[in-house]
Amino acid sequence: MLRAWSAQRVRDAEATLMSRLPEGELMRRAAQGLAEVCRARLPASGGARVVVLAGPGNNGADALYAAARLAQDGHDCVALQGDWPLAIGDSASWSAAGVTVLAPGGDWAAPLAGADLVIDGLLGIGGRPGLPQDAVAWVDAIPASAYVVSVDLPSGQDPAGQSRSDTGVFADETVTFAVAKPVHLLPATEAAVGRLTVIDIGLELDGEPDVERLDFADVAHLWPVPTIADDKYSRGVLGVVAGGENYTGAPVLCCTAAVGAGLGMLRYVGTPAPTALVRAAIPEAVHGEGRVQAWVVGPGLDITSRARGSKAQLDVARSALDSDLPVLVDAGGLDLVHGPRQGPTLLTPHAGELSRLLTRLEGSETTREAVEADPLSHARRAADLTGATVLLKGATTLVVPPTDWGLAVRSQNDAPAWLATAGAGDVLSGVCGALLASGLTPLDAGSLGALVHGVSADLANPGGPVRALAVAHGIPQAVAHLLTR
Ligand SMILES: NC(=O)C1=CN([C@@H]2O[C@H](COP(=O)(O)OP(=O)(O)OC[C@H]3O[C@@H](n4cnc5c(N)ncnc54)[C@H](OP(=O)(O)O)[C@@H]3O)[C@@H](O)[C@H]2O)[C@@H](O)CC1
Ligand SMILES: Nc1ncnc2c1ncn2[C@@H]1O[C@H](COP(=O)(O)OP(=O)(O)O)[C@@H](O)[C@H]1O
Ligand SMILES: [K+]
Structure with a gap:
């Protein structure tokens, strides 16, 4: 049985676990799992173009940390930043980690057109349906040939999976953490999720889930x-x-x-x-x-x-x-x-x-x-x-x-x-x-x-x-x- 818990219940469980773990440990685990999935979809020899759509919250930070790991494998990693501050780091610190951050208003079209893999880190479980303004054009311009990995959920879609959004990301694969969320299983949003991969980050949820799927x-x-x-x-x-x-x-x-x-x-x-x-x-x-x-x-x-x-x-x-x-x-x-x-x-x-x-x-x-x-x-x-x-x-x-x-x-x-x-x-x-x-x-x-x-x-x-x-x-x-x- 596949079980999904609401964003709020995941956040509550996360808060309890985080109080027992070193700061940043959960995000480290999430980014490592995400990077491993991306690695499996990229040539081992390096040289691929990875484009991160970096949103304002921790979802963007997960994507950037994963990209930094992919940069170590020899991939060319570029991140697009919109009209918002990043949740963690700035262009200088990410550049030192191997990820080139394009500032708001920069020329994002050319790097995106050449992407082999796009990591969608725009919005996660903190997202409301719909995309941040700058990101609408990016999502429209994702080349059909790129493999799109959404972090936690396809950005723009309702984390609760109730309402459909026409402007959200449609992923080839969604890498989510700890447990599935309603967005991954419910009819209004499921089509945007693609293949679903759940990464174990040591977070357990108990009690009746919000959504279940018999397998x-x-x-x-x-x-x-x-x-x-x-x-x-x-x-x-x-x-x-x-x-x-x-x-x-x-x-x-x-x-x-x-x-x-x-x-x-x-x-x-x-x-x-x-x-x-x-x-x-x-x-x-x-x-x-x-x-x-x-x-x-x-x-x-x-x-x-x-x-x-x-x-x-x-x-x-x-x-x-x-x-x-x-x-x-x-x-x-x-x-x-x-x-x-x-x-x-x-x-x-x-x-x-x-x-x-x-x-x-x-x-x-x-x-x-x-x-x-x-x-x-x-x-x-x-x-x-x-x-x-x-x-x-x-x-x-x-x-x-x-x-x-x-x-x-x-x-x-x-x-x-x-x-x-x-x-x-x-x-x-x-x-x-x-x-x-x-x-x-x-x-x-x-x-x-x-x-x-x-x-x-x-x-x-x-x-x-x-x-x-x-x-x-x-x-x-x-x-x-x-x-x-
Ligand atoms: N919980 C866990 O177990 C773990 C969680 N982890 C990761 O954290 C992620 C959640 O991070 P998060 O809380 O920072 O939320 P996230 O979605 O990145 O951004 C919210 C920001 O976006 C903004 N905003 C929202 N909607 C918008 C819109 N439509 N248009 C424009 N802006 C919009 C919103 O603005 P505000 O609501 O404040 O106005 C706020 O600034 C989660 O998905 C996972 O990737 C892992 O690292 C570890 C384990
Ligand atoms: N796009 C689809 N993909 C898979 N199954 C579908 C799709 N659309 C409808 N179905 C399934 O087909 C069946 C159609 O049922 P229904 O609309 O009651 O048809 P009828 O009244 O003609 O028997 C339902 O089981 C529904 O879940
Ligand atoms: K996302």
């Missing part, structure tokens, strides 16, 4: 592997209320994925057309209502439909939502959520569905664009209003429990962009529903389901396009792959 090794700990004592009922029965006369494919995708995830049994509740398709495609499914351990309500469900069978199906959807059983609510089912939930609930909207849900619950308009600009706050709002765990789908999938539970947010990024295809969400609902039926919490079911869903998309056709049905068919192999690796 492949976590699957074996969490996945409900059956034992010799199990039967189909003890493994979990899932009820699926999905589809209608207009949307017949969604239940096929959802149910295929759910049985593929290793359910004990699946009960399907639909209208005539999708029922015929589910009968043909998923012979394992049992039709009609019955005892279940969890429900999936909503894929392809149109609650306004007057078609044959719709009323009876809607009655089952409503009674599932009124029960104390765990429920996953997706797509059309979200229109049935009007306020706080009683039983364990996982809501699985995409950004558009979340904006509509919030608009209805709060009685004032939230746009899709607003959700996309700050996914975490909006998912959290929906979780707090409903008491449900909210899984917000996207390139990075967030799983957010209500704030007062005091749990970390999960953020999964396991899927290729090829997964952005119609029906992929229906597959996800089936996988997560199966996990709910086997007894996992909404938080574990959502994050583990998102991980397996992404891996299945990748394995279905590595490097190429995938259709949702292939992702559903690939779930059993993806689970086996993750459990036996």
Whole structure:
């Protein structure tokens, strides 16, 4: 599990450790680790051009100390200083350490154009979103051929990872210290981070982190592997209320994925057309209502439909939502959520569905664009209003429990962009529903389901396009792959 702590909690832990260490020791460790990473990306023979974007704070100092080490290897190190004093040293002292500091207003364009490696030390965890004025032009002018290493975080991005900034650095690699920070894992900022390298500086953080990411090794700990004592009922029965006369494919995708995830049994509740398709495609499914351990309500469900069978199906959807059983609510089912939930609930909207849900619950308009600009706050709002765990789908999938539970947010990024295809969400609902039926919490079911869903998309056709049905068919192999690796 990758864990991230907020800038404030890192600062607090740092203050305690620093009081026991010689002055400057933490920065020395940080700069050494940073230099080692840069060294591994540069020719050992020396002679490369390294350009430091030196900001006003300790982030800039880390970068300058690392550059001084690279200068000792024979690299040509230049630092750009803007209209601010450096946190440590001046141009004379850095020059003595082998780093040429270009004063504010100097000719920075030529050295930057020739950079092999750029060390972005503009802003770290003390940064506010956006760049210092002088640095905007530098960042624009970073040559595409240069390898960009950001110190601690890509400058300009929000350290808390909540809001997206269009003027920040996009790094090839980010070298962070002690632990990951939310900026590295959350959807608004993650794309700017590149490869993430965490350097041990002897700083430990404890307690519940702010953000977590399941990795492949976590699957074996969490996945409900059956034992010799199990039967189909003890493994979990899932009820699926999905589809209608207009949307017949969604239940096929959802149910295929759910049985593929290793359910004990699946009960399907639909209208005539999708029922015929589910009968043909998923012979394992049992039709009609019955005892279940969890429900999936909503894929392809149109609650306004007057078609044959719709009323009876809607009655089952409503009674599932009124029960104390765990429920996953997706797509059309979200229109049935009007306020706080009683039983364990996982809501699985995409950004558009979340904006509509919030608009209805709060009685004032939230746009899709607003959700996309700050996914975490909006998912959290929906979780707090409903008491449900909210899984917000996207390139990075967030799983957010209500704030007062005091749990970390999960953020999964396991899927290729090829997964952005119609029906992929229906597959996800089936996988997560199966996990709910086997007894996992909404938080574990959502994050583990998102991980397996992404891996299945990748394995279905590595490097190429995938259709949702292939992702559903690939779930059993993806689970086996993750459990036996
Ligand atoms: N904690 C640790 O464990 C360790 C931390 N270490 C390192 O320290 C770094 C944190 O250093 P830091 O506190 O000096 O903050 P940092 O981000 O360099 O600069 C803040 C300065 O920038 C300014 N400023 C901010 N936003 C701005 C904006 N948008 N536009 C313009 N200006 C802006 C801000 O101005 P002010 O807010 O005062 O107006 C202030 O002057 C951390 O990331 C890591 O690299 C390691 O060495 C050891 C272990
Ligand atoms: N750019 C992307 N990269 C990876 N996965 C994505 C991307 N965009 C969307 N996804 C995933 O694809 C699925 C789409 O779900 P959804 O929008 O509900 O589609 P549908 O309703 O058509 O099934 C979600 O699991 C989402 O996380
Ligand atoms: K930085």
